[in-house]
Amino acid sequence: MACGRLMSAPVCLIENDEKGMLHVRKEAKDILDGITEPVVVVSVVGLYRTGKSYLMNRLAGQQSGFALGSTIESKTKGIWMWCVPHPYEEGQTLVLLDTEGLGDVRKGDEKHDTWIFCLAVLLSSTLVYNSLGVIDNTALEKLHYVTELTENIRVKAEESQDEDKSADFMRVFPSFVWAVRDFTLELKIGNEPITSDEYLESALTLKSGCSPQTEQYNLPRRCLRHFFVVRKCFVFPRPASTQNMRRMEELTEKDLDSEFLEQANIFCHYIYECADPKTVSGGRVITGTALGNLAEVYVEAIRSGKIPCLENAVVSLAKIQNVRAVDEALQFYMIEMLKMALLPMRPEELSDIHTDVEKKAIEVFITMSFNDNDQIYQRELIGKIHDEYQQLCQQNQEESIKHCKAVLHEVFDTLEKGVFDGSYLKSGGYRQYRDMLGHLTNDYRARTRSQIMEKDALLQKNLQEQASHMQRQIDSLRSEMNKEEKSKPSTVSRIMDGIGATTELILPGFVSRGLSTVSKWFK
Incomplete structure (x- = not known):
């Protein structure tokens, strides 16, 4: 499972809290958050104590895992989840959901069973209905939950009263598998052998007529036919003797009925081969992360007394997924820039790194995003990346100035000391x-070559400060000499004049004209 952790045993995905309200367990949600690849979701529903959990353990490739139990008490509570690598499809995860047994009289809460059934339908890509004995009218009447789907699930946010919902349900509902356990009949109609699929379709045949009794008879059959376009049936003989059935988790395959094992293997192969990845409206395949978010959206709707709506769920899912995708992509950009952009550096180099990392960050977003068809969230990401880049540019400039100042101080320290203590105010100075x-200027420029354009401005400012200080020294010395020599300038005076001219012509811009002018005075 991509980015997910291997599960050694199932965990509870949805359970009742202390107030009797459904909620999603954080542990299970965290596991799903770590699955970033498509998920094939197989749910099993059915009356309690009918052996649902054993089938799911077989699908997980394990003898035990989902609790089996050996008494009349319903063992599974809520919805339990087991995520395993898909046996046939690399890059997919098989998510097995074992649901609480329906019809347990000890619970006395029919609505709770209805919501468990609805959640199994909403979350799965293949729904397995498990029952005992035969598919007859009694078995179909016990599957009355399917007749209530139109009352408890909406496909569209806005639906007209007289609109036929069957086509919408058929488009978004999972494929349907009926697993008939402890089947003892011969698969025949008259004397003609039939397949298990033909057995199911025969049981779903509608009666003609419009009497209340006929309508009641046809209702569950019509719902199954109209809501679940893909239907499959498997019949299983009793797996072991009554005594051994009480310790199913301890039995090895040699203890099980060979025909049962054969059917179980065929069943597992069908699921592995034919169960599709989970999709939502529009045919968009979802990941484990999205599945966890969907579970929370549906459960929250039920908790708040609303009818779960697939269209609204997709909108909510898109918002949850895309907000997270923006955050993750922005975090990726910031971390990569922190690693690659070693400030200070040339602005062009920083721009090149930004362009490359921004492209990768957008790829991260696209991988995680969901239904961002108008690129609203992608534009939001680009805006946030731009803001981060502008801050980096500002930081780069500040770091570059700081670096240039440090180099400037280090390189010109000796020269500045000479200027300030008057060491150059002499013949040949x-x-x-x-x-x-000239030597120090070349050194400075070599050491700041990769820095900002303002590096020369800093140099210019530093030299101007030196020039100003030297000029003050010269003015002071000239004033003293003028007191002593009123008539004829001395050699020292000419030296002062020369250096004074140098401060004006040389230091600010290293003008070659200034060099040629003042150099004549010291020849």
């Missing part, structure tokens, strides 16, 4: 200063 300045 300009040439020494000029050489040092």
